[in-house]
Amino acid sequence: MSAIVTITDVVKEYSLGATVVQALRGVSLTVDKGEFISIAGPSGSGKTTLLNLIGCVDTATRGVVEVAGKNTANMSERELTNLRLNTIGFIFQSFNLVSVLTVFQNVEFPLLLQNKLNAKERKERVESLLEQVGLLTHLKHRPNELSGGQRQRVAIARALVTDPLIVLADEPTANLDSETGQAILDLMRSLNQKKGTTFIFSTHDHRVMRYANAVVRIADGKVKGRESPQEAVAHEMELGPDPTLSTEVRAS
Amino acid sequence: MIDRGVLLVRIAVRNLLASPINLLIGGLILLGTLVFVLLGGLLDSLNQAMQRSVVGSLAGHIQIYSASSKDELALFGQMGNFPDLPAINDFPKIQDALTKVENVKMVVPMGISAAIITSGNIVDVTLEKLRNLYKARDGQPSDPKLSGVPREELVLRIESEIAHLRQIIKVLRGDVEKAMADMVNTKSVEPRNVEALARVEQPAFWADFDQAPYENLEFLENRIAPIVTDTSLVFLRYVGTDLDKFQKSFDRMRIIKGSPVPQGQRGFLIADLMHEDQMKLKTARRLDKVKDARLNGRLIATDDELKRFVKENRHQTRELVLQLDGLKTAALVKSLQALLATKETSIDVLLSQLLDTTDENFEERYAQFYELVVPQVQLYRVKVGDMLTIKAFTKSGYVQNVNVKVYGTFAFTGLEKSPLAGATNLMDLMSFRELFGYLTSDKAEELKEIQRATGAKAVSRENAEAELFGEDAEVVAEATPGVIDPDAALAGTGRKLREEDLIRRVYTQQHLDDGVVLHAAVMLEDPSRIDEAIARINQVSQEQHLGIQAVSWQKASGILGQIINVFRALLFVAVGIIFIAAMLIMYLSVLMATLQRTQLFGTMRAIGAQRGLILSMVLIESLVLGLLFGGLGMLAGWGVLAAIATTGIAAPNDVMYFFFSGPRLIPQLSTWPLVVALVIILVVTIGSTLLPALMAMRVSPLRAMQADE
Ligand SMILES: Nc1ncnc2c1ncn2[C@@H]1O[C@H](COP(=O)(O)OP(=O)(O)O)[C@@H](O)[C@H]1O
Ligand SMILES: [Mg+2]
Numbered sequence: 001m002s003a004i005v006t007i008t009d010v011v012k013e014y015s016l017g018a019t020v021v022q023a024l025r026g027v028s029l030t031v032d033k034g035e036f037i038s039i040a041g042p043s044g045s046g047k048t049t050l051l052n053l054i055g056c057v058d059t060a061t062r063g064v065v066e067v068a069g070k071n072t073a074n075m076s077e078r079e080l081t082n083l084r085l086n087t088i089g090f091i092f093q094s095f096n097l098v099s100v101l102t103v104f105q106n107v108e109f110p111l112l113l114q115n116k117l118n119a120k121e122r123k124e125r126v127e128s129l130l131e132q133v134g135l136l137t138h139l140k141h142r143p144n145e146l147s148g149g150q151r152q153r154v155a156i157a158r159a160l161v162t163d164p165l166i167v168l169a170d171e172p173t174a175n176l177d178s179e180t181g182q183a184i185l186d187l188m189r190s191l192n193q194k195k196g197t198t199f200i201f202s203t204h205d206h207r208v209m210r211y212a213n214a215v216v217r218i219a220d221g222k223v224k225g226r227e228s229p230q231e232a233v234a235h236e237m238e239l240g241p242d243p244t245l246s247t248e249v250r251a252s
Numbered sequence: 253m254i255d256r257g258v259l260l261v262r263i264a265v266r267n268l269l270a271s272p273i274n275l276l277i278g279g280l281i282l283l284g285t286l287v288f289v290l291l292g293g294l295l296d297s298l299n300q301a302m303q304r305s306v307v308g309s310l311a312g313h314i315q316i317y318s319a320s321s322k323d324e325l326a327l328f329g330q331m332g333n334f335p336d337l338p339a340i341n342d343f344p345k346i347q348d349a350l351t352k353v354e355n356v357k358m359v360v361p362m363g364i365s366a367a368i369i370t371s372g373n374i375v376d377v378t379l380e381k382l383r384n385l386y387k388a389r390d391g392q393p394s395d396p397k398l399s400g401v402p403r404e405e406l407v408l409r410i411e412s413e414i415a416h417l418r419q420i421i422k423v424l425r426g427d428v429e430k431a432m433a434d435m436v437n438t439k440s441v442e443p444r445n446v447e448a449l450a451r452v453e454q455p456a457f458w459a460d461f462d463q464a465p466y467e468n469l470e471f472l473e474n475r476i477a478p479i480v481t482d483t484s485l486v487f488l489r490y491v492g493t494d495l496d497k498f499q500k501s502f503d504r505m506r507i508i509k510g511s512p513v514p515q516g517q518r519g520f521l522i523a524d525l526m527h528e529d530q531m532k533l534k535t536a537r538r539l540d541k542v543k544d545a546r547l548n549g550r551l552i553a554t555d556d557e558l559k560r561f562v563k564e565n566r567h568q569t570r571e572l573v574l575q576l577d578g579l580k581t582a583a584l585v586k587s588l589q590a591l592l593a594t595k596e597t598s599i600d601v602l603l604s605q606l607l608d609t610t611d612e613n614f615e616e617r618y619a620q621f622y623e624l625v626v627p628q629v630q631l632y633r634v635k636v637g638d639m640l641t642i643k644a645f646t647k648s649g650y651v652q653n654v655n656v657k658v659y660g661t662f663a664f665t666g667l668e669k670s671p672l673a674g675a676t677n678l679m680d681l682m683s684f685r686e687l688f689g690y691l692t693s694d695k696a697e698e699l700k701e702i703q704r705a706t707g708a709k710a711v712s713r714e715n716a717e718a719e720l721f722g723e724d725a726e727v728v729a730e731a732t733p734g735v736i737d738p739d740a741a742l743a744g745t746g747r748k749l750r751e752e753d754l755i756r757r758v759y760t761q762q763h764l765d766d767g768v769v770l771h772a773a774v775m776l777e778d779p780s781r782i783d784e785a786i787a788r789i790n791q792v793s794q795e796q797h798l799g800i801q802a803v804s805w806q807k808a809s810g811i812l813g814q815i816i817n818v819f820r821a822l823l824f825v826a827v828g829i830i831f832i833a834a835m836l837i838m839y840l841s842v843l844m845a846t847l848q849r850t851q852l853f854g855t856m857r858a859i860g861a862q863r864g865l866i867l868s869m870v871l872i873e874s875l876v877l878g879l880l881f882g883g884l885g886m887l888a889g890w891g892v893l894a895a896i897a898t899t900g901i902a903a904p905n906d907v908m909y910f911f912f913s914g915p916r917l918i919p920q921l922s923t924w925p926l927v928v929a930l931v932i933i934l935v936v937t938i939g940s941t942l943l944p945a946l947m948a949m950r951v952s953p954l955r956a957m958q959a960d961e
């Protein structure tokens with residue numbers, strides 16, 4: 001198995017005026033191609049920060065982040081954007097669809113940015129994706145005419161339409177009821193199995209962790225270990241269902 | 253690339269539809285563009301029409317005048333208020349230099365000045381005639397025309413002139429009574445005058461007239477003539493110019509009455525409108541106006557102005573009666589009695605009846621007036637063929653006289669009714685120079701010649717003047733003071749001889765070119781490159797020390813040319829306010845929209861949109877709004893203009909003829925207002941959006957991950 005994401009001794013600091021917040025404190029992690037991996041941890045533990053680094057929307061303060069074999073530290077804004085466009089698909093907690101565009105147009109958007117396919121090819125590609133997420137009948141709908149689950153399906157289609165190597169999903173089910181959330185995870189896993197696309201998703205919900213091949217547990221900006229879903233759920237139970245925020249704030 | 257553009261436009265349109273404030277912004281942009289295109293187009297047309305008027309009637313495309321002038325050249329300045337222009341000294345050199353400048357077609361020398369025409373006192377003229385007749389009767393004729401006329405005829409004519417005098421006195425009596433009634437005219441109410449009038453009203457005075465005709469004539473001359481207040485002045489503005497060149501350059505000019513001044517000769521051309529308006533018999537002029545109005549569908553019965561004209565014609569017969577001597581009066585009374593089938597004997601009443609016109613009888617009466625009355629009177633105070641004596645006073649009080657023959661009247665095609673275009677008369681350049689006291693080489697030569705010939709003879713100035721004001725000089729015009737070099741002036745008989753000769757003299761082109769002018773019109777081949785030509789002329793003047801400055805027709809026309817610029821400035825201010833309002837609202841609205849949509853921008857950035865795309869997206873949104881509504885505004889403005897252009901705008905009055913360059917203003921559908929409007933829209937939209945768009949561009953993709961606030 002080849003590594004698609006390699007993170008070594010990464011520290012991420014946020015400075016808030018005179019204070020510095022350490023969101024990640026020396027994280028190392030390897031994700032292999034085709035994995036369906038969950039990053040689990042309580043709120044404020046650094047999940048989103050880690051996904052942002054992997055997703056190339058942010059860069060590490062120290063340490064090395066390698067995505068698809070490229071060290072993101074040395075890349076320009078423009079190169080990072082291109083890397084995101086061509087290698088990574090994003091699924092957001094609040095779906096983040098373009099409200100004035102139809103379902104079809106939302107899914108087509110990354111293809112237009114790539115500017116590789118002609119209109120016919122784009123149409124085929126978008127429709128095939130929408131068929132896979134079960135929304136071929138809703139091509140002309142606007143996001144506000146859809147339910148939360150349907151919107152997230154559109155977001156999944158949009159994330160996968162460029163055939164990326166990695167799909168990142170930051171708490172994809174947090175805004176959905178559990179039944180719908182499970183359906184979304186089922187869909188994601190089936191796509192992972194069918195296409196071999198690497199999925200990395202974060203959650204603090206143990207019901208969600210169960211879907212993963214592996215769970216990376218994170219707390220206070222540090223990786224606590226890489227476990228099987230069963231181990232992780234067991235750990236989660238010990239710690240309690242919903243731990244309170246435990247971020248450390250230090251003076252710089 | 254195109255697909256991406258389509259997508260951005262699609263997003264833009266959808267976003268625009270989402271927010272009702274865009275309708276307000278769009279409405280303002282539409283209004284601003286509509287106003288700009290419509291009024292801008294109209295002003296442009298007006299400017300072009302006025303340019304045709306100004307350029308075509310007097311100014312030419314460019315005017316040149318002395319660089320050392322303190323006053324600005326104002327060709328259409330207020331009456332009597334003339335720029336004091338220093339002379340341009342070496343016109344031939346200037347002309348030579350300027351015609352070599354690219355784009356210059358012709359240089360027409362000019363000088364502008366004014367005179368006042370006072371017609372002779374009617375009593376004086378009649379008394380003079382009587383005196384000559386008496387002298388002839390008594391066998392010592394002073395008027396050569398009267399020698400050889402049989403005695404009986406002379407007696408008859410004397411009677412006729414006496415009847416004329418008595419008629420004049422009757423009119424004066426009427427004036428006095430009227431003045432006494434409203435206590436205005438104190439001059440004629442003076443007891444001394446009343447007494448004199450009373451005396452000459454006595455039949456006895458006239459019965460005994462023949463006993464001592466010369467004494468009685470003297471009494472009339474001393475006591476009655478001064479009472480007559482028949483001093484209507486005509487202000488005569490004229491341009492001294494090379495008439496041939498003028499006519500060639502100003503091709504809208506055409507002769508209405510008479511003929512052009514023969515090539516190279518001295519002469520005067522009267523603006524036809526002025527001739528009609530101010531020199532024609534008022535009664536006749538009013539009849540003409542009524543006729544004209546009726547042709548335009550107006551009726552005496554319903555039109556207040558026409559009613560007033562008829563009333564004035566009925567009451568103001570004085571002007572006609574004053575002109576009628578005994579013979580003429582008798583003849584006219586007879587024919588009017590027959591015409592009107594009445595036994596009325598008073599010429600006053602008869603004329604009043606004839607002129608009591610209605611819509612029913614107008615055509616008939618009009619023809620009858622011209623047929624019966626006009627041949628008995630002088631229809632125009634100055635006629636074609638008359639000799640005008642124009643006097644100019646030097647600063648030292650010396651009078652310079654120039655006699656010029658009136659060859660005809662002229663008008664500019666399309667501007668026949670414009671008082672502005674019809675206010676300037678034309679004089680030949682040689683006469684003009686003399687009036688101004690500038691010595692031509694021709695004149696200098698002559699001066700020596702005459703001084704040699706007449707040197708010994710001392711002729712009193714009064715005599716010479718008196719001779720000058722004889723039969724030939726019926727009309728005397730007084731010019732505004734010119735700058736005359738007293739040393740160069742001629743005196744006495746010499747001048748008279750010279751002037752008679754000068755009138756007949758034909759000048760060569762060299763004569764005309766040689767000498768002083770005050771300003772000159774420059775005609776261009778391509779008027780659109782006028783600014784360039786002005787710059788080049790000014791440059792040539794500098795290089796060759798010509799001492800002139802060039803200004804555009806617009807500047808040269810004085811306040812008139814600036815009117816359009818004032819209107820244009822007002823338009824720009826009004827449109828500016830509208831667009832500034834649009835810009836402010838647009839800025840705030842785009843700023844709000846940007847702040848509300850940071851997550852959208854962040855998301856787009858996260859899934860791979862470059863910064864430039866976000867920037868274009870926001871800009872395109874505003875551009876679509878601006879171009880959509882601006883385009884509608886342009887279309888609407890252009891549409892209204894085109895609709896107006898099918899019929900044109902009728903000139904509301906005669907003054908507007910000049911601005912409209914004819915009876916109607918047909919708007920030109922020029923493209924510049926559209927181009928400027930487009931530029932304004934781009935500036936407004938991009939200007940108001942750039943800052944928010946740059947903010948949007950800088951939104952971090954991280955913003956996509958954060959929960960929506
Ligand atoms: N932009 C930021 N500025 C300052 N502190 C931040 C920022 N983003 C995250 N943090 C802090 O970093 C820590 C990790 O946050 P995050 O990665 O969002 O945790 P999680 O996603 O696991 O809830 C938290 O303490 C959070 O307050
Ligand atoms: Mg988070």
